[in-house]
Amino acid sequence: MFAEAGHHMAIYDPYYAADASVLRRSYDFITASEVVEHLYAPGEVLARLFDLLRPGGWLGLMTKLVTDRAAFASWHYKLDPTHV
Numbered sequence: 001m002f003a004e005a006g007h008h009m010a011i012y013d014p015y016y017a018a019d020a021s022v023l024r025r026s027y028d029f030i031t032a033s034e035v036v037e038h039l040y041a042p043g044e045v046l047a048r049l050f051d052l053l054r055p056g057g058w059l060g061l062m063t064k065l066v067t068d069r070a071a072f073a074s075w076h077y078k079l080d081p082t083h084v
Contacts, residue, residue, distance in 0.1 A: 002031070023048075029058040037063050037083040 003009045010022040030049050039045050049059055066072045077083055 023052065025052070026054045027052055027057060028054055029060065031060045031062075033062045035063070036061055037077065037080075040084055 010019075010025065010027075011017045012019060012022045030053060032049065036042055036046075046059075053059060064077055066075050066077070072078065
């Protein structure tokens with residue numbers, strides 16, 4: 001969607017787009033959609049992402065939100081073995 005709006009995008013995913021050169025650049029904004037629930041060391045990864053941001057840059061995170069304690073009991077997200 002960002003590319004369609006005219007923004008240049010660099011994509012990184014350790015499994016599907018493992019171009020590590022994008023981790024040696026700096027950015028005005030970084031998005032991580034449906035990522036944080038897969039991180040075993042979120043503090044380390046988020047610190048690295050913040051280091052890639054230019055001064056005044058933005059880090060946008062998105063993941064699915066559980067609505068309440070009762071919904072958590074049967075929430076499919078916590079049952080996904082890739083969600084840690």
